[in-house]
Amino acid sequence: DQILVTRGSSEAIDLIIRTFCRSGEDHILTPTPAFSMYRHYAIIQGAGVVEVQTLAERDFAIDVDVLLAACGAHTKVIFVCSPNNPTGTPLPRADLLRLLDQRRSQSAVVVDEAYIEFGDEQSVIELLNSYPNLLVLRTLSKALGFAGVRCGAVAGAQEIIALLSAIQAPYALATPVVECVEDALDDDQLIIAANAVKQVIAERSRLMSAISNYDFVSKVWPSEANFFLIRVDDAVAMMNHCKAHKVLLRHFGGELADCIRITVGSQSDNDTLLSVLNRFAKD
Ligand SMILES: Cc1ncc(COP(=O)(O)O)c(C=O)c1O
Structure with a gap:
């Protein structure tokens, strides 16, 4: 109830x-x-x-x-x-x-x-x-x-x-939604999900420390979510560069005009992001 x-x-x-x-x-x-x-x-x-x-x-x-x-x-x-x-x-x-x-x-x-x-x-x-x-x-x-x-x-x-x-x-x-949810809440599935969360948390610290080393990044805010916010010199240029390399990040504009939100992906997604950012840093 x-x-x-x-x-x-x-x-x-x-x-x-x-x-x-x-x-x-x-x-x-x-x-x-x-x-x-x-x-x-x-x-x-x-x-x-x-x-x-x-x-x-x-x-x-x-x-x-x-x-x-x-x-x-x-x-x-x-x-x-x-x-x-x-x-x-x-x-x-x-x-x-x-x-x-x-x-x-x-x-x-x-x-x-x-x-x-x-x-x-x-x-x-x-x-x-x-x-x-x-x-x-x-x-x-x-x-x-x-x-x-x-x-x-x-x-x-x-x-x-x-x-x-x-x-x-x-x-x-x-009904198909209810069936899917019952499957997702099965004990085995919950263990898989808990392990995936642990991996995201570990990847979040790896990604945050790698990203804080770029000269074009002036701030990486602490985060307890599966994403984190950074402040960069030119958010529009970075978004365009990433998009051109098929990496989608989130730019909100307004009060966060110089910020970008990065969602933590799998280890290989995160490696791809870092190699795209390495190229951005060199350009
Ligand atoms: C803070 C927050 N609350 C709620 C939601 C809604 O999630 P859903 O409707 O998929 O449960 C989202 C989705 O992005 C969210 O970021």
Whole structure:
């Protein structure tokens, strides 16, 4: 009764905003940069979006005092992604507890744990019984590599889960999806997935230290996700060079105009990236 299975955790984000935010009256609050779908679904619902800037010079750490100061009577949902996409920054548990306590009867606090398996922080799921305003998002898309199956979940207080369930489309998950998910959650498959996560974590440190040696890279931010963010001299030139060599990275523009997000691949994918970057460094 405390879990709703959804079509990816994206559907859960949509359901939460539609449940809590009245169009034209309420808003969501989220640190930025953050996963773009919080804003996307808020706009579709006609809800406002209040964004609280995190600072590159503080490694994009969330300042809970700043977040709390930005809250008002119409702040109905606070989204915190930990580790965050696209920065890889986790929210320490003590900070989350303060946020949950201070907004206990005023806002739902959604902790998006899409990348939790790649970091050191433990899931906050066991806090659910102490904090009725906490919702936790999980997905099969990242550590389990099942993005195409479109399956995620939201965990929370029974009353909230009942509300979310009431507005979810009936029979949301197709039978082949359910069968695929049952296979993915089989013990043997979970061991394979856990080993793959270990490999990504090891490759992440190898790639980060190799990339920090290039002269055109001025900053590599720490990350607890399966990607990391770097600051480079000319992001557009680097993106174009990589694309021309069939390596796709992510450039967001805006406040991250001089940054690129690199997703950690297999050992051979990462070797390919490094050899493409070696050529970029020589040009
Ligand atoms: C932080 C975060 N949350 C949620 C999602 C949604 O994942 P899905 O809908 O595939 O479960 C993503 C996907 O990129 C993400 O980065």
